[in-house]
Amino acid sequence: MAYKTIVVDDIDILVVGAGLSGTGAAWEARYWGQDKKIVIAEKANIYRSGAVAMGLYAINCYMGTRFGENNPEDHVRYARNDLMGMVREDLLFDMARHVDSTVHQFEEWGLPIMRDPETGTYQREGKWQIMIHGESYKPIVAMAAMKSADKVYNRICVTHLLMDEAKENRVAGAVGFNVRTGDFYVFRSKTVIVTAGGASMIYKPRSTGEGAGRVWYAPWSSGSAYGLLIQAGAKMTQMENRIVLARFKDGYGPVGAYFLHLKTYTQNGLGEEYESHWYDELKKMVGEYIDHHPVPTCLRNHALIREVLAGRGPIHMVTMHSFQDPHLEEVGWHNFLGMTVGQAVLWASTDLDPKCENPELTTSEPYVMGSHATACGAWCSGPEDVSPPEYFWGYNRMTTVHGLFGAGDACGGTPHAFSSGSFTEGRLAAKAACQYIDDGKAEGIVVSDRQIEELREKIYKPLENYKIWNNEVVAGDVNPTILYPKQGLIRMQKIMDEYCGGVSMQYMTNEKLLNIGLKKLAILREDMEMLAARDLHELLRCWELHHRVLTSEAVMHHTLFRKETRWPGYYYRGDHLYLDDENWHVLTVSRRDPKTGEWTMEKAPLYHIVGDVEEEYQKKKAAKS
Amino acid sequence: MPTFVYMTRCDGCGYCVDICPSDIMHIDTTWRRAYNIEPDMCWECYSCVKACPMHAIDVRGYADFCPLGHAVRVHRDEEEGIIAWRIKFRSGRIKDLVAPITTKPWGKYIPDLKQVPAPTKEQRESQLLFNEPKYIRLDDGDLYTLESQGLKMRQGVYY
Ligand SMILES: Cc1cc2nc3c(=O)[nH]c(=O)nc-3n(C[C@H](O)[C@H](O)[C@H](O)COP(=O)(O)OP(=O)(O)OC[C@H]3O[C@@H](n4cnc5c(N)ncnc54)[C@H](O)[C@@H]3O)c2cc1C
Ligand code: SF4
Ligand code: SF4
Numbered sequence: 001m002a003y004k005t006i007v008v009d010d011i012d013i014l015v016v017g018a019g020l021s022g023t024g025a026a027w028e029a030r031y032w033g034q035d036k037k038i039v040i041a042e043k044a045n046i047y048r049s050g051a052v053a054m055g056l057y058a059i060n061c062y063m064g065t066r067f068g069e070n071n072p073e074d075h076v077r078y079a080r081n082d083l084m085g086m087v088r089e090d091l092l093f094d095m096a097r098h099v100d101s102t103v104h105q106f107e108e109w110g111l112p113i114m115r116d117p118e119t120g121t122y123q124r125e126g127k128w129q130i131m132i133h134g135e136s137y138k139p140i141v142a143m144a145a146m147k148s149a150d151k152v153y154n155r156i157c158v159t160h161l162l163m164d165e166a167k168e169n170r171v172a173g174a175v176g177f178n179v180r181t182g183d184f185y186v187f188r189s190k191t192v193i194v195t196a197g198g199a200s201m202i203y204k205p206r207s208t209g210e211g212a213g214r215v216w217y218a219p220w221s222s223g224s225a226y227g228l229l230i231q232a233g234a235k236m237t238q239m240e241n242r243i244v245l246a247r248f249k250d251g252y253g254p255v256g257a258y259f260l261h262l263k264t265y266t267q268n269g270l271g272e273e274y275e276s277h278w279y280d281e282l283k284k285m286v287g288e289y290i291d292h293h294p295v296p297t298c299l300r301n302h303a304l305i306r307e308v309l310a311g312r313g314p315i316h317m318v319t320m321h322s323f324q325d326p327h328l329e330e331v332g333w334h335n336f337l338g339m340t341v342g343q344a345v346l347w348a349s350t351d352l353d354p355k356c357e358n359p360e361l362t363t364s365e366p367y368v369m370g371s372h373a374t375a376c377g378a379w380c381s382g383p384e385d386v387s388p389p390e391y392f393w394g395y396n397r398m399t400t401v402h403g404l405f406g407a408g409d410a411c412g413g414t415p416h417a418f419s420s421g422s423f424t425e426g427r428l429a430a431k432a433a434c435q436y437i438d439d440g441k442a443e444g445i446v447v448s449d450r451q452i453e454e455l456r457e458k459i460y461k462p463l464e465n466y467k468i469w470n471n472e473v474v475a476g477d478v479n480p481t482i483l484y485p486k487q488g489l490i491r492m493q494k495i496m497d498e499y500c501g502g503v504s505m506q507y508m509t510n511e512k513l514l515n516i517g518l519k520k521l522a523i524l525r526e527d528m529e530m531l532a533a534r535d536l537h538e539l540l541r542c543w544e545l546h547h548r549v550l551t552s553e554a555v556m557h558h559t560l561f562r563k564e565t566r567w568p569g570y571y572y573r574g575d576h577l578y579l580d581d582e583n584w585h586v587l588t589v590s591r592r593d594p595k596t597g598e599w600t601m602e603k604a605p606l607y608h609i610v611g612d613v614e615e616e617y618q619k620k621k622a623a624k625s
Numbered sequence: 626m627p628t629f630v631y632m633t634r635c636d637g638c639g640y641c642v643d644i645c646p647s648d649i650m651h652i653d654t655t656w657r658r659a660y661n662i663e664p665d666m667c668w669e670c671y672s673c674v675k676a677c678p679m680h681a682i683d684v685r686g687y688a689d690f691c692p693l694g695h696a697v698r699v700h701r702d703e704e705e706g707i708i709a710w711r712i713k714f715r716s717g718r719i720k721d722l723v724a725p726i727t728t729k730p731w732g733k734y735i736p737d738l739k740q741v742p743a744p745t746k747e748q749r750e751s752q753l754l755f756n757e758p759k760y761i762r763l764d765d766g767d768l769y770t771l772e773s774q775g776l777k778m779r780q781g782v783y784y
Contacts, residue, residue, distance in 0.1 A: 030738035031755040044646040048672040053646045066762040072769050073776055077784070090778065097769040101760035110729030135701070135708050136726040143732040179648055211687035212665040213627065213647070219666050220646050250690045333722055337710050341697060342669035344712060345686040349695035351715045383752055385770055388778050427754050435749065537648055537662065585782050608783040611776045617784060
C-alpha cells in the first residue's frame with residue numbers, strides 16, 4: 001500500500017483525544033514537564049472536537065469555595081446520592097478540590113462567565129452550575145493546549161495502544177492513521193493519557209433515518225476511550241451504569257437551565273404532577289433511596305417512563321409561565337443556541353413558541369460515558385492522601401496498565417465532573433504522568449517492528465477487503481462476503497437495544513437476554529474481520545465501530561454481573577428487580593484478557609467519605625431502630 | 626439533510642472540511658464545492674456553518690421530524706467577540722439573538738508554561754496543580770484535604 005509510515009519518537013506524554021480532558025492534560029503537562037515532549041493525537045480538529053464542539057451554556061461543576069458556597073465533600077455527597085451510592089469518592093473529592101482553580105483560569109483566558117449583578121458572584125444556574133456564554137469554550141481551551149503541546153496532530157484516528165515488550169502490562173505509545181492522507185502514524189511514548197471521550201450510538205436511537213445523528217452525546221463520541229483501554233487490558237469499572245436522559249423530545253435540548261434557572265416543571269398529559277404516583281413502587285424497589293434529596297435522576301426517569309406506560313403521556317415541560325418574562329425567554333433560547341442548536345432548529349421548524357405551548361419531554365436511548373451523571377470508565381488509582389489501599393497504586397488517574405492514564409469520560413467512578421471536572425482530571429493525570437517519568441518508571445521500553453507491522457496490517461484490512469470483494473457483485477452495498485461499517489453499527493445497536501435494555505425494551509433485560517446478546521456480539525466481532533471501507537472516511541467509521549463494540553461487550557458483561565436493579569430508570573434487571581445493598585453495595589470491575597478475549601469480573605469495596613453529617617445520620621438511624 | 630451547501634455561494638475553500646468533527650464535509654470532485662457526505666452522522670453542531678467565510682452552509686432540520694420552511698442562521702465574529710443568531714420560524718416570524726464569545730483578545734491571556742518559574746520539589750511532591758493553591762479561592766487558603774475537612778474514608782453504607 002502506498003501509505004507512508006510516520007514515526008514520532010521520544011514522546012514523554014502522548015495525549016489521545018483533545019476534548020475537555022485532553023486539553024487539560026496537555027496544558028498542565030507543560031508545567032510539570034517543562035523539558036518534556038508533549039504530543040496530542042486528535043481524530044478531528046482540536047478547535048471543534050469532542051462533546052463541547054458546539055459550545056456550552058453552563059459549567060456544571062463549580063464549587064464556589066471562593067464565595068463560600070460549597071466544599072468538595074458536599075459535591076461528593078451530591079454525586080454519590082445521585083448515583084445511588086456507586087462512585088469513587090476519593091477521585092471525586094480530588095477533582096472537586098481542584099475544579100475551581102480550573103474555572104478561574106478559564107475566566108482569565110477570556111471565557112465569558114456571567115455574574116450575579118447584585119452579589120458579584122458567578123451567576124448560578126443551580127447549586128453546582130454556573131452560567132457562561134460558552135460558544136467558544138472549545139476554541140479557548142484548545143488554544144491553551146496548543147500553547148503547551150510540542151505538536152498537535154489533527155485528524156489522526158488512534159486505533160490501538162502500543163505495549164512494551166520488555167515489561168509486562170506497560171504502555172509504550174499508540175498507533176493510528178491520518179484520516180486525510182491515510183498515512184500510518186506510530187507514536188512511541190513513555191506515557192499515554194487516554195482522553196478520547198465517551199460513547200454515543202451504542203444503542204439503537206429513537207430517531208430514524210436522517211435524524212440518526214441527532215443523539216444527545218455527540219455522534220463522534222465513539223467510545224474510543226473505552227475501546228483503547230479495554231484492548232490494552234486495563235481494568236474497567238461501572239460499565240453497566242449507562243445513562244438515560246430525560247430531554248426535550250427529538251431535539252434532545254438540555255433541561256438543566258430550564259429546571260434550575262427558568263423554574264419550568266413537568267406534568268403528565270392530564271396536566272398533573274406525576275412523580276408522586278410512583279413513590280410507593282420506588283420505595284419497594286430501592287427503599288430509603290427514594291427519600292433522598294435531591295431525588296436521584298434515575299428515579300425521576302422511572303416515574304416518567306412508568307407514567308407514559310400507564311397511558312398518561314406525553315410528559316410536558318411547562319414553559320408557558322416562565323417564558324412570559326422576556327429575560328427568561330431569551331435565556332431559554334440562548335441555552336439551546338449555545339449548546340444544542342438542533343433544538344432551536346426543531347422549534348423553528350415546528351413553529352413551537354414555548355411562551356404559547358408546552359414542549360414534550362421524553363427519555364433517550366442509553367449512553368455510555370463517565371463525566372456527566374454517570375460513572376463508566378477505567379479503574380484508576382486515586383491520590384495518595386485520600387485513597388484507601390484498594391484504590392491506590394502509585395499515580396493519580398493511572399489505570400491498571402503502567403504508564404497509561406485516563407481522565408474525563410475515560411476515568412470511571414467519577415460522575416458529575418462535566419466539562420470543568422474533565423479538564424481538571426486531565427490536569428491531575430498530566431502531573432502524575434510527569435512524576436511517573438521522573439521516578440524512572442518508563443525506562444527501557446521495547447517495541448518490536450513486528451508489533452507495529454501487525455497493527456499496520458490490521459488497520460488497513462478493511463480497505464483491502466473492499467478491494468478484493470467489491471467486484472463480487474454488480475453494484476450496491478449488499479455483498480455476501482463483506483460488511484460495511486454502517487451495517488455493523490446498526491447490527492450492534494439492535495443487539496444492545498433488544499438484549500441489553502434499550503428504548504424499545506423500555507430498558508428491561510435479564511440474564512437470559514444478556515447471554516444471548518453476548519453471543520450475538522461475539523458473532524458480530526467475527527464478522528467484523530470482513531469489515532470493508534471504500535475510502536479513508538469509512539476506514540475511520542470501521543475503527544470507531546471496533547471501539548463501540550468493545551464498549552458494548554463491557555456494558556453487557558457488567559450488566560450481567562450486577563444482579564440487582566441499582567438504577568431504575570436507567571435499566572432494569574427483570575430477574576433482579578430490586579436494589580440489593582447487602583450484596584451489591586460494591587463497585588464492579590472487569591478485565592478483558594487481550595490475548596484470549598476472555599472477560600473476568602470482580603467486586604471492589606466501596607469506601608465512603610464520612611464526616612459529621614454521616615455520623616449524625618447514623619446516630620439518628622440507630623435511635624429510630 | 627442537516628447541513629447543505631448553496632451551490633452559488635461555495636468557493637471550495639475547504640474550511641468546513643477542515644473543521645467538521647464528524648469528518649462529513651467533503652469537496653465534491655466534479656463540482657469542486659463542499660457537501661455533507663453522511664447527513665445521518667451530522668449533529669447540527671454548526672461548526673462548519675460558523676467557519677464558512679461565504680455563509681454558503683445552512684441547515685435543514687432532520688427530515689424524520691422537522692417540517693420544512695425554517696432556518697437558523699449564524700454569524701460568528703472573532704474580532705468583535707460576538708455571535709449573532711437569526712431564527713426563522715416556519716410561520717415566517719423572525720427572532721434575533723446576540724451573545725459574547727470571549728472577553729479577551731484571542732489567546733493573549735493564556736500563559737506559556739514553559740516560561741513560568743519551574744515548580745519546586747515541594748510542589749512536585751504535594752497535591753497542588755499549576756497556580757495552586759492561589760487559584761482555588763484567590764486567597765491564601767490551602768488545598769482541601771480529608772484532615773482539613775474532618776473527614777475519613779470508610780467502607781460500608783454511610784448515608
Ligand atoms: C449536549 C451536551 C451538553 C452538555 N452540557 C454540559 C454543560 O452544560 N456543562 C458542562 O460542564 N458539561 C456539559 N456537558 C458534558 C461535557 O461536554 C463532557 O463532560 C466533557 O466534554 C467530557 O470530556 P472528555 O474529554 O472526556 O470528552 P470529549 O470532550 O468528548 O473529548 C474526546 C476527544 O477525543 C477525540 N477522539 C475520540 N476518539 C478518538 C480516537 N480514536 N483517536 C483520537 N482522538 C479521538 C475526540 O475527537 C474528542 O476531541 C455536555 C455534553 C453534551 C453532549
Ligand atoms: S467553508 Fe464554505 S465556501 Fe469553503 S468549502 Fe465549505 S461551504 Fe464552501
Ligand atoms: S453541523 Fe457539525 S457535524 Fe454537521 S456537517 Fe457541520 S460541522 Fe459537521
